[in-house]
Amino acid sequence: MLARHMSNVVQIQNVVKTGSRAASALVSGEPKQPSIKTDVPGPKSKKLLEELNSINQSGAVQLFADYNKSVGNYLVDVDGNEFLDAFTQISSLPLGYNNPEMLKVFNDESKLKALVNRPALGIFPGDYWPGKLKSVLLDVSPGLPNVTTMMCGSCSNENAYKAMFITYRKHQRGENVDFSELENTSCMINKPPGSPHLSLLSFHGGFHGRTLATLATTHSKAIHKLDIPSLDWPIARFPVYKYPLEENERENKAEDDRCLAQVEDLIETYNKKGVPVAGIVVEPIQSEGGDNEASPYFFSTITKNS
Ligand SMILES: Cc1ncc(COP(=O)(O)O)c(C=O)c1O
Incomplete structure (x- = not known):
């Protein structure tokens, strides 16, 4: 799936490079358009892949991303290539890279503590849990009154x-x-x-x-x-x-x-x-x-x- 998505990213990049209009900015500071500076995967990605391959099954890895530099609709890899990610990876990043509102959420001690003290929710949920289920999930539920949270x-x-x-x-x-x-x-x-x-x-x-x-x-x-x-x-x-x-x-x-x-x-x-x-x-x-x-x-x- 990643391979399919990555080829979509590259294709979109080519489309945009040859003259189509770039997507409107999701987050300020996005590149104006895609820019490919090396082969993909580039030398730094290849080196990291060699390292990862020695400890982990990595057949689906396309490149290594730089998540400090990626922004909005743009995925930046470790070789400095900037891709327009029209598919938000596998629809797993619908709000874009380094979305400032998302970063703000975690720039808050109570949210950090909820992450650090990740509880066995079925046994020792935190006092915030029923309220969060209601305000975060049930608020957008399509009319279903119950919720069970899972990891994947x-x-x-x-x-x-x-x-x-x-x-x-x-x-x-x-x-x-x-x-x-x-x-x-x-x-x-x-x-x-x-x-x-x-x-x-x-x-x-x-x-x-x-x-x-x-x-x-x-x-x-x-x-x-x-x-x-x-x-x-x-x-x-x-x-x-x-x-x-x-x-x-x-x-x-x-x-x-x-x-x-x-x-x-x-x-x-x-x-x-x-x-x-x-x-x-x-x-x-x-x-x-x-x-x-x-x-x-x-x-x-x-x-x-x-
Ligand atoms: C339709 C569908 N169902 C289930 C899954 C499995 O999800 P996960 O990889 O988080 O276990 C996926 C993952 O891509 C999916 O696309």
């Missing part, structure tokens, strides 16, 4: 998967029914009924992370999955449309219906196999697996029927 995309998805399975079993077992003795003992050796045979349905081309369960639902590139044992869970086709959309409405609706029919078939097949589908995981827009979007009709039909 994979662990967020991994925990969402667990929540789906727990909810599914709770519906089966009944709201206030306690775990049976057999469930308590069988889960300790990974056997049903404590560790039930259940599955999640995912889509070809999807990317949901690199941990074991999220990897079982990831189908974007073989390199993520090779050599890792996985789960036999159902995988449906994600719609592939003809463009422009306005001129291909009939064909694209037929494509949606084919994919939706496959979802239903797979759910039935896995039910019959004794591995019921407890949930569906899908990206609104696939990215790792291509730039693939599905229609509101596709998503609303899945939601309605699940």
